[in-house]
Amino acid sequence: KNQVEQSPQSLIILEGKNCTLQCNYTVSPFSNLRWYKQDTGRGPVSLTIMTFSENTKSNGRYTATLDADTKQSSLHITASQLSDSASYICVVSANRDDKIIFGKGTRLHILP
């Protein structure tokens, strides 16, 4: 069964600190993995997209990694800012039938 599991469910850190969010998946055949940021009451905004051959991709203070062998991805946020408070969603696409599987997201709270 195609699944995407994210951890932790929620996370609270102080402004300026770093954090890492995890995403494990069992989607097969794997096509690509995306990380989205969703502010409350807004649509998701793409942060990174990685295909099978990519191990890491950065977007400013966001760095995503992908281990296709262990089917794990992480999103690392450096020097967190108050505006980073949001839900971060891991989305994995399967080649067959173009299925898209969403993780439940990690709610990140940055405290001043």
Add this chain to the structure above:
Amino acid sequence: GAVVSQHPSWVICKSGTSVKIECRSLDFQATTMFWYRQFPKQSLMLMATSNEGSKATYEQGVEKDKFLINHASLTLSTLTVTSAHPEDSSFYICSAGPLRISYEQYFGPGTRLTVT
């Protein structure tokens, strides 16, 4: 980057009425659009896949007669919630893909529906 808009951004309606939500791709043609529903503090749930010029494909458990989807052009898809009830109150989000392959997706800003 590609822009997807939704209208309205929020709507309040009375129980039993119908509400239409529009999803537009502003700077690209979208052969495929997706409609999602999101309840508070939960992840997005795919409701249906809308293909231009053909019938929408609904996910299991989604009533196609209640959630009418029309994708009449390459830049517009509409979702109509018919005979809305309070339990239909939710955040509805669309996404559009410029290709028939789903991984190129751009999300709209969402529509907050409240049924009283």
